[in-house]
Ligand SMILES: [Fe+2]
């Protein structure tokens with residue numbers, strides 16, 4: 001099995017374009033899968049530069065409805081044609097990012113930037129799930145993750161719009177991917193809006209196994225409270241995690257802390273980074 005980061009904020013090799021977003025290609029002996037699609041400017045370009053054929057994917061998994069994970073869908077669909085796209089029903093919610101600076105409020109749309117019908121016309125076959133499910137043998141999606149830890153709080157600048165009402169975004173659609181391997185789970189996170197520790201605990205609860213070969217993807221650890229970062233690191237250090245390859249919305253300060261704490265077990269998931277097992 002090989003996992004390759006196709007879209008990410010930074011480029012670590014001589015190939016690819018960086019963009020604020022995330023996408024990872026999972027290649028197994030049987031099939032290939034795409035987890036998220038980046039923002040849209042780099043997914044096809046980077047796949048070609050990395051000699052990955054997106055026409056080979058069997059399914060697309062969406063971690064949540066933010067533009068930086070779903071914006072590349074049309075580009076991928078134009079290449080691939082009809083394909084199953086697994087997501088939570090709330091993936092289509094309107095999302096906004098609101099910041100107040102010097103009394104001035106700036107609102108930016110950050111949801112899935114395309115209509116469902118347009119994506120379907122390009123070949124997307126949406127399969128909507130809220131629950132923890134086994135997609136194929138040894139491949140699971142978490143569905144909605146229960147919020148349990150007291151220190152993992154919602155991002156205060158992110159909102160969703162339901163029936164014309166703007167509310168704090170609870171990201172019920174946030175889901176992660178689990179690949180079962182003989183060395184332990186590989187957990188692929190989109191933005192971990194449900195809380196990285198909540199997600200890990202839920203995976204342990206649902207699978208009955210607490211050994212992680214690797215945790216990859218966006219963790220959102222640098223955007224919330226310092227308490228969340230400290231508490232999350234404390235918990236992570238007690239867990240059985242062999243490799244930790246964060247990127248995207250982790251933020252550099254949190255990534256540096258994780259590097260300090262995890263040493264050689266840490267790697268940064270730039271565009272083109274691979275994990276093989
Ligand atoms: Fe993101």
Ligand SMILES: [Fe+2]
Pocket residue numbers: 064066191193
């Ligand atoms: Fe996000």
